[in-house]
Amino acid sequence: MVKLFLAMDQLTQIGVHSGEAKAPTSSCWSCGSMRAAHFCESCGKVQPPAPVDYFSFFGLPRKLNIDTAALTRDFYALSRKLHPDVYAQAVDTEREWSLQKSSQLNDAYRTLRDPIGRTEYLLRLEGVELEEQSKAATEKARATGEVKKQVVPPDLLEEVFELNMQLEELRANKKMGEDDPSLVSELEAHKKNLEQKFSELDGELKGYWDEWDALISADDGAASEEARRKVRDKMVDLLNRRSYIRNLVRDVNEVLESS
Numbered sequence: 675m676v677k678l679f680l681a682m683d684q685l686t687q688i689g690v691h692s693g694e695a696k697a698p699t700s701s702c703w704s705c706g707s708m709r710a711a712h713f714c715e716s717c718g719k720v721q722p723p724a725p726v727d728y729f730s731f732f733g734l735p736r737k738l739n740i741d742t743a744a745l746t747r748d749f750y751a752l753s754r755k756l757h758p759d760v761y762a763q764a765v766d767t768e769r770e771w772s773l774q775k776s777s778q779l780n781d782a783y784r785t786l787r788d789p790i791g792r793t794e795y796l797l798r799l800e801g802v803e804l805e806e807q808s809k810a811a812t813e814k815a816r817a818t819g820e821v822k823k824q825v826v827p828p829d830l831l832e833e834v835f836e837l838n839m840q841l842e843e844l845r846a847n848k849k850m851g852e853d854d855p856s857l858v859s860e861l862e863a864h865k866k867n868l869e870q871k872f873s874e875l876d877g878e879l880k881g882y883w884d885e886w887d888a889l890i891s892a893d894d895g896a897a898s899e900e901a902r903r904k905v906r907d908k909m910v911d912l913l914n915r916r917s918y919i920r921n922l923v924r925d926v927n928e929v930l931e932s933s
């Protein structure tokens with residue numbers, strides 16, 4: 675959660691709605707040579723941290739299928755080059771830059787290597803406000819003390835209705851000290867069904883990643899904007915269903931485990 679807020683702050687600073695992020699190019703502060711993103715190609719000096727998004731940080735396009743093994747290799751290679759020991763004798767600005775870059779590197783890696791974190795991050799870059807995790811929603815919930823409400827996904831309506839009735843019943847039973855093994859096993863079955871649905875979401879999400887990446891590769895300009903919006907909406911819907919199901923399973927566990 676905190677990670678996402680930090681990411682959000684950073685995005686606000688760099689203005690994420692300005693389209694495709696380009697790797698910043700400017701001349702090296704030390705030798706004047708045109709530089710690559712993190713270190714000067716000529717003299718190897720660390721360059722000042724640029725306010726780039728996490729994909730750009732790793733020189734990646736904004737695609738969702740990522741070679742995570744390659745990402746991890748890049749991460750460790752950059753970690754070694756930015757390690758404080760390397761800068762023990764460097765001037766203060768270089769040491770400061772290497773530290774800032776290290777922390778940027780860690781945030782970028784943590785976010786991109788996680789499939790859900792990566793998807794959420796990309797959606798934010800694309801200007802989507804993910805309501806459940808949004809800062810405004812969290813602050814409002816904190817201020818009013820209410821639990822954040824989520825819209826029930828339509829395909830779960832029936833199941834959620836039945837499940838809530840059974841949860842109420844079991845809570846009441848437990849209060850009265852009564853046992854109802856058949857109710858418990860019905861809830862266990864519901865839970866299993868929900869967990870099954872949850873695990874199927876990974877495959878569905880992968881399908882949207884493929885759709886998204888194909889659109890980015892095609893890059894048809896305005897024509898693909900509508901198509902992109904559709905895929906974005908499908909991913910937002912999936913993430914909402916995902917967190918809804920996760921919360922539901924948590925509720926069932928709470929009731930089942932309480933004595």
Ligand SMILES: [Zn+2]
Nearest residue numbers: 702705714717
């Ligand atoms: Zn240089």
